[in-house]
Amino acid sequence: MIDTMMAPTVTLAGLTVDVNEEGFFLQPEQWAETMVPELARAEGIADLTDRHWQVIRFMRRQFEENGTGPTVRVLGKTSGVSIKELYQLFPKGPAKVAARIAGIPKPRGCI
Amino acid sequence: MTTDVLARPAPASKPETITKVSIIVSRGSLDGVYPALIMANGARAEGIEANLFFTFFGLDAIHRKRHEHIKISTVGNPGLHLATWLGGVPGMSSVMTHYLAQKMEKLDIPSIPEFVEMIADTGAGLYACKASVDLFGLSREDFIDQVTDIITVGEFYAQAAGGQIIFT
Numbered sequence: 001m002i003d004t005m006m007a008p009t010v011t012l013a014g015l016t017v018d019v020n021e022e023g024f025f026l027q028p029e030q031w032a033e034t035m036v037p038e039l040a041r042a043e044g045i046a047d048l049t050d051r052h053w054q055v056i057r058f059m060r061r062q063f064e065e066n067g068t069g070p071t072v073r074v075l076g077k078t079s080g081v082s083i084k085e086l087y088q089l090f091p092k093g094p095a096k097v098a099a100r101i102a103g104i105p106k107p108r109g110c111i
Numbered sequence: 112m113t114t115d116v117l118a119r120p121a122p123a124s125k126p127e128t129i130t131k132v133s134i135i136v137s138r139g140s141l142d143g144v145y146p147a148l149i150m151a152n153g154a155r156a157e158g159i160e161a162n163l164f165f166t167f168f169g170l171d172a173i174h175r176k177r178h179e180h181i182k183i184s185t186v187g188n189p190g191l192h193l194a195t196w197l198g199g200v201p202g203m204s205s206v207m208t209h210y211l212a213q214k215m216e217k218l219d220i221p222s223i224p225e226f227v228e229m230i231a232d233t234g235a236g237l238y239a240c241k242a243s244v245d246l247f248g249l250s251r252e253d254f255i256d257q258v259t260d261i262i263t264v265g266e267f268y269a270q271a272a273g274g275q276i277i278f279t
Binding site for chain 2: 071072073074076082083084087091092093094095096097110111
C-alpha cells in the first residue's frame with residue numbers, strides 16, 4: 001500500500017517494508033532472502049537463476065562489509081560474473097536492479 | 112497487490128525518464144573522449160539504451176593502434192592553468208597525460224581501451240562515421256573488434272530515433 005503522505009511501504013513475504021520513491025529499501029535490515037523472488041518478479045525477472053542469486057548475495061555482502069553496494073564495474077571485476085553476463089541477467093541496469101532486489105541503497109558512482 | 116505497488120507509476124508532474132541516448136564523440140583528446148564514455152556507461156548502468164557514434168578525431172578512441180595513445184591537450188587548454196608557452200614544450204602533453212592516468216588509476220577509472228571494451232560489453236553500440244572514415248583513408252580493419260559498424264549520417268539519425276542526441 002502506498003501512503004502518499006509518508007514514505008511508501010510495500011508488503012513482501014508477509015512483511016511491511018519502507019522503500020523510497022525509486023523502490024530502494026530505506027532500512028536494509030528489513031530485507032530477507034524470502035522476499036527476493038517477489039522483488040525480482042517486480043523487476044521483470046521471472047526466471048531467477050543461480051547466477052542472479054550469486055549477484056544479489058554478492059551485493060548484499062558488499063553492502064554489509066562496506067556500507068555501500070558496488071557499481072557495475074566493481075561487480076564485473078569482483079562478483080565472478082562478467083559485465084556482459086551482468087547485463088544479460090539484469091538488462092535494466094545490473095547494479096541498480098540487483099541493489100533493489102538485495103534490499104540495499106542504490107550504489108553511487110559515475111563509473 | 113504488491114507487484115502493482117512495486118511498479119511505481121510516476122506522478123503526473125514528473126517529467127518522462129530518458130530511455131535512449133546517442134552520444135557523438137567528435138574529439139580525439141583525453142578530455143574529449145572520457146566524458147562521452149562516462150555518459151554512455153552511466154546510461155547503460157541506469158538501464159538506458161546507449162549508442163556511441165565516433166566522428167572526426169573521435170575515431171581515435173576506437174582505432175586499434177591509436178586508442179592507447181590518446182592524450183590530454185596542453186596547448187589552448189586554459190583549464191590546465193598552464194602558461195601557453197609551457198604547454199607547447201615537447202613532451203608536455205605526454206607528461207600531463209601520464210600524471211592524469213596515475214590519478215585515474217587510483218580512482219579505478221579504466222583506461223580508454225578498457226573503458227570502450229567495457230561499454231561494448233554493456234550492450235551499447237559503437238559506430239564509426241563513414242565520412243570521417245573515408246576522409247582519413249581508414250577501413251574496418253583499422254578499428255577494434257567491438258565496433259558494430261561504419262554508418263552514414265542518415266543511418267545515424269535513423270538509429271537515434273526516439274532518443275536524445277548528445278554531442279561531445
